[in-house]
Amino acid sequence: MTIIPFLFILKGYGTTEEIYSKFGDSPVIDGYIDLFSGEWNKATKEEFSLEDLPIKFWVMQNDINLYISIQFDLEQGYHNITEFIGLIVSNSSSEDKEDFIDAKIIQFSNISVDEFNYFDYYINNSIFSIDAEINGVGAANLDGTTSTYEFSIPIKNTLGNVEDAVLDYGNTYAFNITYGDVPLYPNGVKKSTIILINLSSLPSSLPSLTNIILFAFCIVVFSILGILYGFYIYKIFRLKANINRVKR
Amino acid sequence: MSKIPKQQEKELKSKEQYRSNEKFAYRSVIISAILGGIFYIISLLFNTGFITIFMNKNIFWNFIDVTVKVIAIMLFFLFMITSVGNYKELIGKPLNWKELLLLFLLSIGQTILNIWVFTFTLFGLAIILIYLYIVQEL
Numbered sequence: 306m307t308i309i310p311f312l313f314i315l316k317g318y319g320t321t322e323e324i325y326s327k328f329g330d331s332p333v334i335d336g337y338i339d340l341f342s343g344e345w346n347k348a349t350k351e352e353f354s355l356e357d358l359p360i361k362f363w364v365m366q367n368d369i370n371l372y373i374s375i376q377f378d379l380e381q382g383y384h385n386i387t388e389f390i391g392l393i394v395s396n397s398s399s400e401d402k403e404d405f406i407d408a409k410i411i412q413f414s415n416i417s418v419d420e421f422n423y424f425d426y427y428i429n430n431s432i433f434s435i436d437a438e439i440n441g442v443g444a445a446n447l448d449g450t451t452s453t454y455e456f457s458i459p460i461k462n463t464l465g466n467v468e469d470a471v472l473d474y475g476n477t478y479a480f481n482i483t484y485g486d487v488p489l490y491p492n493g494v495k496k497s498t499i500i501l502i503n504l505s506s507l508p509s510s511l512p513s514l515t516n517i518i519l520f521a522f523c524i525v526v527f528s529i530l531g532i533l534y535g536f537y538i539y540k541i542f543r544l545k546a547n548i549n550r551v552k553r
Numbered sequence: 554m555s556k557i558p559k560q561q562e563k564e565l566k567s568k569e570q571y572r573s574n575e576k577f578a579y580r581s582v583i584i585s586a587i588l589g590g591i592f593y594i595i596s597l598l599f600n601t602g603f604i605t606i607f608m609n610k611n612i613f614w615n616f617i618d619v620t621v622k623v624i625a626i627m628l629f630f631l632f633m634i635t636s637v638g639n640y641k642e643l644i645g646k647p648l649n650w651k652e653l654l655l656l657f658l659l660s661i662g663q664t665i666l667n668i669w670v671f672t673f674t675l676f677g678l679a680i681i682l683i684y685l686y687i688v689q690e691l
Contacts, residue, residue, distance in 0.1 A: 330611065519665050526662030527597050534590060541582055544643060548575070
């Protein structure tokens with residue numbers, strides 16, 4: 306447990322950027338953005354800065370998880386061996402300090418060999434406590450001067466879990482994106498910025514009337530075909546009997 | 554010297570030839586109908602969405618899904634038209650345009666849930682019909 310005042314959120318920010326999440330297929334959370342498979346192609350891509358650190362930010366969702374990827378470049382030797390990226394999640398769109406109750410952190414233990422850990426923290430009165438149940442997945446990788454962090458955060462299925470911010474479809478949540486270089490939360494945070502992520506609503510599960518009509522038509526076609534096929538097979542056997550009768 | 558007159562022998566040979574052709578045609582009717590039935594079941598499973606293993610994964614699997622659906626319908630059409638054509642020949646009637654149209658419409662009707670399957674099947678069936686028309690004309 307880390308008992309450190311949760312001060313970094315009080316830093317001043319300009320206009321909060323609002324990002325709209327799009328639906329897409331789940332990417333592989335491995336710290337690599339696979340351009341060949343285009344796993345993040347359907348994501349909303351934004352570029353903004355954590356104070357003076359420019360980052361590339363992808364956000365995407367499916368009906369289970371919210372996926373976030375963060376990528377940034379630092380010159381050779383400037384990546385700290387215990388670098389981390391954290392997502393401090395508010396339980397609403399509120400940017401008030403006490404509403405940021407959840408933290409998902411990918412912490413490198415040794416960046417030179419790509420050793421990292423994913424942590425899920427609950428924040429109460431600025432105190433970071435590790436969750437009893439870890440929700441979500443994270444992975445990171447350093448490739449040359451570029452480090453990539455990938456998060457997968459469950460949507461809605463943390464209902465009843467007081468240790469996590471419960472994300473729901475169609476709602477907006479404040480995320481504090483943090484960068485730091487020592488595994489101390491929040492004192493290790495060097496740079497951060499708050500953004501708003503707007504989760505898309507789930508597409509209606511009710512099929513449209515057109516789809517119902519088309520499906521019914523398709524079933525009718527297959528039924529007619531089945532009946533005609535059965536009748537045709539019957540006629541073939543009748544033909545065989547007729548041929549045999551004529552032969553006799 | 555043969556006891557059967559030459560004319561009778563010719564008739565016998567012709568009769569045997571006819572029976573052999575008839576047997577072949579009947580076998581073709583049965584086998585084509587069975588194969589048509591198999592492709593009807595494959596088409597039913599994929600085109601109504603009972604089997605969705607290839608659907609909505611990525612573009613490659615969607616392509617496989619559409620290909621399976623189109624091929625199933627086209628082979629169904631091809632085998633059924635062969636079977637019905639031979640059946641009509643056995644009963645001494647030609648395959649008329651009404652039967653051909655019915656089979657064509659029922660094949661196209663299977664594709665109604667997917668615009669890509671509809672387009673490719675329409676194109677494929679048009680090619681088969683043109684081919685059959687040319688073969689008949691030559």
